[in-house]
Amino acid sequence: MTSSILYKGDLRTEATHLFSGSVIETDAPLDNQGKAQRFSPTDLVATALGSCMLTIMGIKARDMNIDLTGVKMDILKHMKSDPRRISAVDVTFTFPASLQLGEKERTILQNAALTCPVAKSLHTDIEQNVVFNWQ
Numbered sequence: 001m002t003s004s005i006l007y008k009g010d011l012r013t014e015a016t017h018l019f020s021g022s023v024i025e026t027d028a029p030l031d032n033q034g035k036a037q038r039f040s041p042t043d044l045v046a047t048a049l050g051s052c053m054l055t056i057m058g059i060k061a062r063d064m065n066i067d068l069t070g071v072k073m074d075i076l077k078h079m080k081s082d083p084r085r086i087s088a089v090d091v092t093f094t095f096p097a098s099l100q101l102g103e104k105e106r107t108i109l110q111n112a113a114l115t116c117p118v119a120k121s122l123h124t125d126i127e128q129n130v131v132f133n134w135q
Helices: 041-063 103-114 117-121
Strands: 003-009 012-017 023-027 072-080 085-095 127-134
Touching: 023 041, 041 072, 041 085, 041 103, 041 117, 103 127
Parallel strands: 085 127
Antiparallel strands: 003 012, 012 023, 072 085
16 A cells, blocks of 8 residues: 545545655645645645656666756646646756756756656646756
8 A cells, every 4th residue: 555545624634655654734725615724636746747757857867977956846737627627737947057967968857857657647638848947
């Protein structure tokens, strides 16, 4: 098993990662009767995409002896209704100016990010708009 999730009431859940004991709480978003005091489940989907991209890029970078410490990522989730769903996720990478890489290394790292398991698992109806800002 991966996780155990407990409904805490008032549209909040508590998910426990069974291997590590790490806990994540969720709330419904403001536009769906929630308090938005935590990530919403759809926030976690969008965030998982970014985290997966950066993790897979990090694995490839480590293999290439490249240190990605300081890379920042911003995520913007877009929702649609009828039925309510994620329609797009904007992912923007910002690389520190100190990370000087050639075009070949950048291309390899970008391809690693774009082929992460979450990116490949999301339905094709969800647009994945990815921008790589190399300083």
